[in-house]
Amino acid sequence: MPRPAARQHAPAASTSAPSSSVPSLVNVLHELRRVHAWARRIGVGALAGGSSAPVMDASELEEAKAKLQTACVQFGGLDRQNVAMKLLASSPTCEGILQLVVVALRLPLPVAGQAPEAGLRLDVGVNACNILTSLLLGTELPAEREGLARRLLRAQALHASAQQLASAAAALQGSAGAPSESLRTASVQLLTSSMCLVSALSSLAAAPCPGLRPDLITALDESHLLEHAARLLQIEGPACDIASSFAGAYQAFDAASRSSGVAPPAALRVVCGPCARHAAMALGLAALRQLEGGTAGGGGTAGGSGTVCGGGAAGGSRAGSGSGAGSGSGAAGGSGAGGRQRGGERQRGGERQRGGERQRGGERRRGGGRRQAAGPPGPSAPRPITILRLLVRVGLAVAASAGLPGGASALPQASRFAIATTVLGNVVCKLPWWRAGRGAWPQVTSDVWRMAAALLRSEVLGDVEDVAMRNLLGKAVEAMLGGSTRGECGGLDAPGWVLPTETPPAVAAALAGGALPFLERLLRRGGRAPLQLEAAIAERLADVTAIAMWQQALPLLAYGEPAQAAALVTSVTKLLRSTQAQALLGGALRPETGGVGVAVALKFLVSTSQSWSSDGPSPPALRRLALVLSLALPDWLTELSRVVRQAAAMELAAGSGVRRRRGRGTGGAAPEAGADLKEGPLLAAIRVLLSTCRVVQDARQVAAATSAAAAAATTAPHDGPESSASAASSEADGGNGDGDDGDGSGDGGFIWPPPGLAEAEVVGAALGLLQRRGPDPTAGSAGGLSLVRLITCRSAVCLATAQPEGVRALGAAGLALAWRPGAVRAAAGALRGESGHQEVAASMEALAARLEAWAGEDEGTDEGEGEGKAEGKGADEGEGEAEGVGEGKGGVEDGGAMQGAGGGPAAWSSGEGGNALLCSAAPLLVSPDEARRRLGLPPACANPACANLEGDGEAGLRLQRCARCGSAAYCCRECQRAHWRAGHKAECGGGSGGEGAGG
Ligand SMILES: [Zn+2]
Ligand SMILES: [Zn+2]
Incomplete structure (x- = not known):
């Protein structure tokens, strides 16, 4: 049951490969023991005491920044995140980091010409933020991580961050001329860290701590953090690393809010409201502007895209007011959570915004212009x-x-x-x-x-x-x-x-x-x-x-x-x-x-083994x-x-x-794939292979028998259908081969089984593998292994009935894939243990006895004679043996039922789902060449082993004819050479067109 949602996890904090000289995490954390004091002093210096009296001087800030950066790098990777969380959980340091983040998200942005301390304080804060993100992203101690997240939300950190981003956007747009580099750097850093924080919180709320979800949704809904972030993105332009952190946060939150089923309205407001538009803007317009060679202003591009962002302007008006940081939930409360979505109209304290026009105290916003082009979606959320x-x-x-x-x-x-x-x-x-x-x-x-x-x-x-x-x-x-x-x-x-x-x-x-x-x-x-x-x-x-x-x-x-x-x-x-x-x-x-x-x-x-239905008999x-x-x-x-x-x-x-092998690959399996994993690819391949063989075989025999009966009722029976219905499949080859027919004919020249199929050897292999693996204690009778066993046994019984001489030859040859009586008995024993398969079990026991008897006879005789017997006495003895198997314990009934009209194919497909599609398709099969022709694909390379995957499509392969005979055509020189060695040398007479690869 695949879900379309690509659940992308938050990008980890900007920590990459840990350095080669790894100080122990304990030491790294020890260096952070003063983080509480840093938080207090930065808070006092920057928030309470005004910007002029830094309590931490530049060198102290540099030191704190360096220590935090080291910690950031050291926390890279899941293992280290987990270890760090274990060491930090419920320690004062953890609380200190949290405080530092809370303070940092309220710091004013650096202003041009300011002392370096302002920028340094932000750096310290951003690093703290990244550490916190790492801690939240661990996989262990979910309760502690949830506690941390709750404290963060309770401290209104997201609200503060939203304010910070809003004032960054305002400052960037408000500054005359080019904004200062320090301001740009700071805004990028803040945006990235806050988005990583949102990603971390969201993934925490998605899986281990669903209890966190309501608070997170409320915080994002109230604070409009994503909206402000998206707005900043639009100003910043097509910087992909920012865009991806935004997209990561957006997706992670989206996934978290839907992880319990239907997302609550508040979450929808965050995801589908203005923010969705912002996402589109952020992801799309920036790229479009660049890709389509638009101007920096991009007015035309935005208008042309048909997606117009009014929500951004609304969010921006908060920022535009310049009140900036400090007014906590003002952005949320003031604009009203639902207000922006309603009817495209918004009123607030005399401020009126409608359509493409907006005025506020005579101030007209420059950046807003490109988002105000009137368009069909208007200020309401764009349709998905x-x-x-x-x-x-x-x-x-x-x-x-x-x-x-x-x-x-x-x-x-x-x-x-x-x-x-x-x-x-x-x-x-x-x-x-x-x-x-x-x-x-x-x-x-x-x-x-x-x-x-x-x-x-x-x-x-x-x-x-x-x-x-x-x-x-x-x-x-x-x-x-x-x-x-x-x-x-x-x-x-x-x-x-x-x-x-x-x-x-x-x-x-x-x-x-x-x-x-x-x-x-x-x-x-x-x-x-x-x-x-x-x-x-x-x-x-x-x-x-x-x-x-x-x-x-x-x-x-x-x-x-x-x-x-x-x-x-x-x-x-x-x-x-x-x-x-x-x-x-x-x-x-x-x-x-x-x-x-x-x-x-x-x-x-x-998938062809599933049942099907349609409005016609053969649609x-x-x-x-x-x-x-x-x-x-x-x-x-x-x-x-x-x-x-x-x-x-x-x-x-x-x-x-x-x-x-059994230990491998069992983790994290989707429920429906569990059976396949338990079988392993080899047994899965055997199961699918054998059941497909049998379904095709039986369905075609049934169809042939039916048409033969119909033909017999009217005229004398033809030779082909008769033989394929009654005798071993190897004879069917001869009967069906070269059926040169048009669309109307019953079997269309399809040869079954194909010459290289060697079904009996596959069955022998399966018996050997199943015997070795033994009963599967973890799977019930519906388990994958049981299914392989059942299908193998049914195939074995059918083959032994249809072509006993082939089976006998295989048993006598002492091959790895031989049918060994012990393996057959083991399979029978396992089937006995399951209800519903007693008949097949009995047939298998009879078969085992038969194989033992053959082995005894073959020992007594010369080996050459044994082979001669298998080849020479073919049909005659074959029939006798088949009866012998049946007499044992009702095997013929079983085998007969499977081949008989009506019951056969259904019996096969019942294991995998009712009236199988393949069962209905089997009688319609035609020869591969004929199919290729009717499907309109150009003739294939004459090399039957051609594995040329050049080009992007099979139809694109150009064939070149053999220069000597002109009838065989090849896709490449290698194929021609290979086919020449494989036998074309003999056929290539130089002109006898009749024998060529039928084209
Ligand atoms: Zn080829
Ligand atoms: Zn040739």
Whole structure:
């Protein structure tokens, strides 16, 4: 259940890597023992005694500042935050730091030509503020941290900070000429520290201390701190580090106020009122001004954006009055908490503001002018859609700026990154995905996809190394993917898929925004360059704990442009081809060995096991999806099988690997992913692989049997369907192969199973792994491990019935993936322990006996004879064995029921959800080449092992024909060379067009 909200935590105080010579925290804290005295003396000097009589002189202030700075640096990092909090909790030093912060937030701003002490006092205060932020951001001692936060709020610290920022804004705007540098520095520092403080308080209120929430909301609502901060931001211009601290605070508060469900009205006033407009202004306009090459004044830009900020002007009027610091809650009380939102009209003591015009004592504010352009939103809060449109514009502008080759308005990469992450984070928070299909929203949703596609390129953002940022970007895409289909097509949190004839609007919007090419590009680039941004995002999307994401992409395949859908699944195929077995070994899929392809394939396959409903018997969307699956299934399952068998062989050879792995990767799993984590990627892959194989197999047999029966009722039966219905699947190959047909034919030339599938070996691997792992004490019968076992056993019974000679050969060969009687018995025993699977357990016991008997016979005979028997006597003996298994303990009934019409596929899919989509799609499958042709994707590279991920899309690959035969075409020289060695040399006669790769 993915939530769109990217819960970004507050940026830590401006402390980075701790220095190499680390004095112990105890010493650092000891140096702060006089902090109480500092607070008192600074307070006396600056507040009570007037600015002329500093009680702390410059050298003392320098010393205090240095000690606090050291402490700031030393508190970097979570561990140290926690240790510091433990050492400080309930000590006088802690109280002293708090006092210092409270005092610092009331200090007057430095004035030009003033003694340096004023600036130093602020520096001391800012450092204290950062220390306090660090303490609040720890993870331990929540009660102590809450106490600290409460005392801070009770001291009206946020009110004081709001006043300080307001007077900073007033001073900056009021100063004739360029404001003094010390004033600018001070205002930036104050803004940054206060926003970090708000972030820290918000994250504290979000998780461990919800009791803090009401007080925090009240404080922000009353003080209008965010509003004043945003206003200062607009004056300061596009300084990204300030913008991000503001955005961090805004988001953290937003998340905290919604963390209990519905945000209270006061919180909405903070978030959706003028402050929201300010956020948009701060995040958007500054960037837009710069990006669109606007003038410094930016009047036109602001007007053109359609978002006009009246709230800022209102907040500013407090500051403009010059009363500044001291009047505590004046800003709040005076303007009235709700007053600004009401009807765009505000009255206060004869001061009147309406529309674009505002007068106050004859004073007309310069800066206000650019916010007063009359616009549709007027002074009321902008609609969320307006903010989003603005953000999208910003994002697109940022992306465009990267394309300018050294152009004058090109932003530096760091700025692009800062703006882009903020924009994306906010877009995901703001876009009401549940409405993505209604009203004016589809357009915006498309634009958001378009913007994300434009932004999320390494050309724009560079290589993102910061893990938190990678996660943020990945989450944004996750939310978009998840949001596009939720409520429209069903999905994970719904009982099943819905496949209406018309494309659901939210899906259409995502598709119009280029969702499919975007995803394909992410995957291709991620596969090509595993260290780049796209790989990081793809990796995040492939996270096993985020299982929902690619499943939500299934409707995109069903309703998308067919060629784009085909290209996407083909790119996944190529990722799978280069996947190494190691990807599956470990607690999580490993991206550096190609785990992304596995993850995406598995998630798509799992999503086809959900039930579905529609308004027609075989709706167009299902037919299109079947074409896409025709292209995907043979290759995906073949490659998955290869990776699984390799990984299983390594795992089985490695011995005690399983136990070692179990400890890993179990923390922090989403509830729905718990089962997968318990299984581990290898068993999860086996489960999905086997169940997909069986569903396709059974559904196609049922369909063939049904059509054969229908045909028999009218005319003489054809040869193809008959054989595939009655006999082993290996025979079905011959029967179905080369079915050269048009659209109408039943099986469309689809060959099942694909030649490299080796299902029996996968079953053998699973049996071995399950035996080793033993019963899972933590999981009930619904646990992931039980599901793997059940599916493995059912597959085993079916295979032993359908192709006993193959199973026997596998058992005799002494392979790592052989079916060992002991493993079969162990699985049977485990099934016996669970209710509801007694029949399968009995069949497995019979199978174990059978395997033992075979082993005995094979020992007695020559090995060559054993092989000959398996090959030669094929069908005849096969039937006999199948009956033998059945007679044992009712296995045939079980196996028969699964293959029989009606009961079979439902029996399979019931484990994973009703009338599976795949079950209905299976009879519609056609050959991959045919699917490719019908989907409109150009013919593939003739090298069957082609894993060329060059370019951003499969459709972009240009093929070159083999110069000799002219029939085979390749995407690159490597492919041609590889295929030549792999057999084209023999086929390439130089002109015999008939034999070429059918194109
Ligand atoms: Zn190729
Ligand atoms: Zn050739």
